[in-house]
Amino acid sequence: MSDDPSVVRTRAASVLEASAVLTSSTLEVRAQWLADSAATLMREAHDRRDALSQATGLSVPMIEWATRTTLDTIRVDSMLALARTAGMGAGRNPRPIAMLSVILAGNVFTASVRGIVIPLLFGVPLLVKASSHETVFPALLRDALRSANTRLGAAMTVVTFPGGDIECEAALVESAETVSVYGGDETVSAIGARAGNKPLIAHGHGVSVAYCGAQALDEAHIEGTIESLSLDTCAYDQRGCLSPQIIYVEQSPDRPTAAFAERLAEQGLARMGSTLPRGPLPLSVGAAQAQWRGIAEVEGTLLHGDSYAISIREPDPIRWSPAYRNVTVAPVHGMDEALQAMQAIGPHLKCVGTDAGSLSEVASRLADSAALSAYACVIGEMQTPPLDAPADGRPIWHGLLRN
Numbered sequence: 001m002s003d004d005p006s007v008v009r010t011r012a013a014s015v016l017e018a019s020a021v022l023t024s025s026t027l028e029v030r031a032q033w034l035a036d037s038a039a040t041l042m043r044e045a046h047d048r049r050d051a052l053s054q055a056t057g058l059s060v061p062m063i064e065w066a067t068r069t070t071l072d073t074i075r076v077d078s079m080l081a082l083a084r085t086a087g088m089g090a091g092r093n094p095r096p097i098a099m100l101s102v103i104l105a106g107n108v109f110t111a112s113v114r115g116i117v118i119p120l121l122f123g124v125p126l127l128v129k130a131s132s133h134e135t136v137f138p139a140l141l142r143d144a145l146r147s148a149n150t151r152l153g154a155a156m157t158v159v160t161f162p163g164g165d166i167e168c169e170a171a172l173v174e175s176a177e178t179v180s181v182y183g184g185d186e187t188v189s190a191i192g193a194r195a196g197n198k199p200l201i202a203h204g205h206g207v208s209v210a211y212c213g214a215q216a217l218d219e220a221h222i223e224g225t226i227e228s229l230s231l232d233t234c235a236y237d238q239r240g241c242l243s244p245q246i247i248y249v250e251q252s253p254d255r256p257t258a259a260f261a262e263r264l265a266e267q268g269l270a271r272m273g274s275t276l277p278r279g280p281l282p283l284s285v286g287a288a289q290a291q292w293r294g295i296a297e298v299e300g301t302l303l304h305g306d307s308y309a310i311s312i313r314e315p316d317p318i319r320w321s322p323a324y325r326n327v328t329v330a331p332v333h334g335m336d337e338a339l340q341a342m343q344a345i346g347p348h349l350k351c352v353g354t355d356a357g358s359l360s361e362v363a364s365r366l367a368d369s370a371a372l373s374a375y376a377c378v379i380g381e382m383q384t385p386p387l388d389a390p391a392d393g394r395p396i397w398h399g400l401l402r403n
Contacts, residue, residue: 106131206241228380230268
């Protein structure tokens with residue numbers, strides 16, 4: 001089902017009409033409303049898990065894991081803490097923008113949660129375009145918001161139309177003060193051109209990597225390292241911008257990289273395939289996967305199972321995988337070499353997952369980098385960012401408040 005431009009404009013008008021109720025409510029009321037909505041959405045997503053699995057191409061256990069870990073972050077305390085960090089509350093109330101139009105991507109279905117909840121928390125009404133590939137979850141989120149509070153819930157609604165429909169896109173952005181776009185660089189550029197002089201919050205193409213120092217591979221830590229890396233790689237079938245595509249591993253004479261990769265395959269990715277099964281492999285991805293694995297065998301060593309593959313190769317040049325649990329393990333002599341290899345990714349690097357012992361230094365080095373705007377987190381948490389995690393090198397509330 002596709003909406004036409006008149007429907008898009010009608011829904012934009014309804015959101016603007018409801019904005020007064022949203023902006024006149026207190027921060028505490030909005031936080032409680034959003035937390036109640038998350039609890040409702042958790043139940044509804046569980047009941048609709050089969051429909052969500054079919055819509056997203058993810059397995060039912062993955063749907064359950066993704067909704068639980070994402071919606072668990074929508075807590076009153078974490079939302080109020082985020083608002084304080086952004087300068088709201090305690091008599092400080094920067095004005096929210098009048099309306100935000102949001103264009104969602106379809107690769108990670110729960111990415112819509114932060115993109116919708118945080119503007120509403122700050123008092124920004126929303127007109128949301130769902131991805132043509134996945135409309136179920138945004139509709140469930142809309143309904144949960146309205147179920148928790150009918151009047152506040154009217155400040156967010158959803159439209160659906162094919163990407164590239166110029167008339168519908170014009171209707172989507174014309175009433176918005178700011179436009180937020182999730183998707184590939186081509187999508188961001190196209191919407192930016194049609195938005196004219198309106199501010200654009202761009203969430204374009206991104207990739208992530210992991211780094212493991214030698215300590216993470218010793219016998220006291222390696223089991224946890226493997227479990228954490230396996231979860232980060234398998235979550236969302238490695239389809240998101242926070243999914244690690246490359247794992248840089250510090251070489252050690254007594255801990256060969258090949259031995260680590262074998263343990264990652266057998267004790268990590270293979271077992272995770274039972275806990276969080278991979279969804280069906282699309283035909284187009286199957287062809288790209290066959291090519292990637294073929295080249296990996298020529299370039300270095302390939303380890304593979306029914307639902308995963310590990311390429312062991314030098315860090316340069318970078319060769320991206322087709323996702324779906326195909327990951328590179330690249331031996332390096334230490335953090336310097338790993339960070340040097342990351343320079344080639346530039347602004348597209350979103351996150352660097354690392355072991356706890358290396359976290360402080362990796363975070364410091366990223367903060368000092370002129371070429372990289374990624375943030376650092378511990379491995380095992382790459383796919384479950386906290387509510388206040390930065391986006392594209394900026395605070396998550398960037399563009400939502402007027403100075």
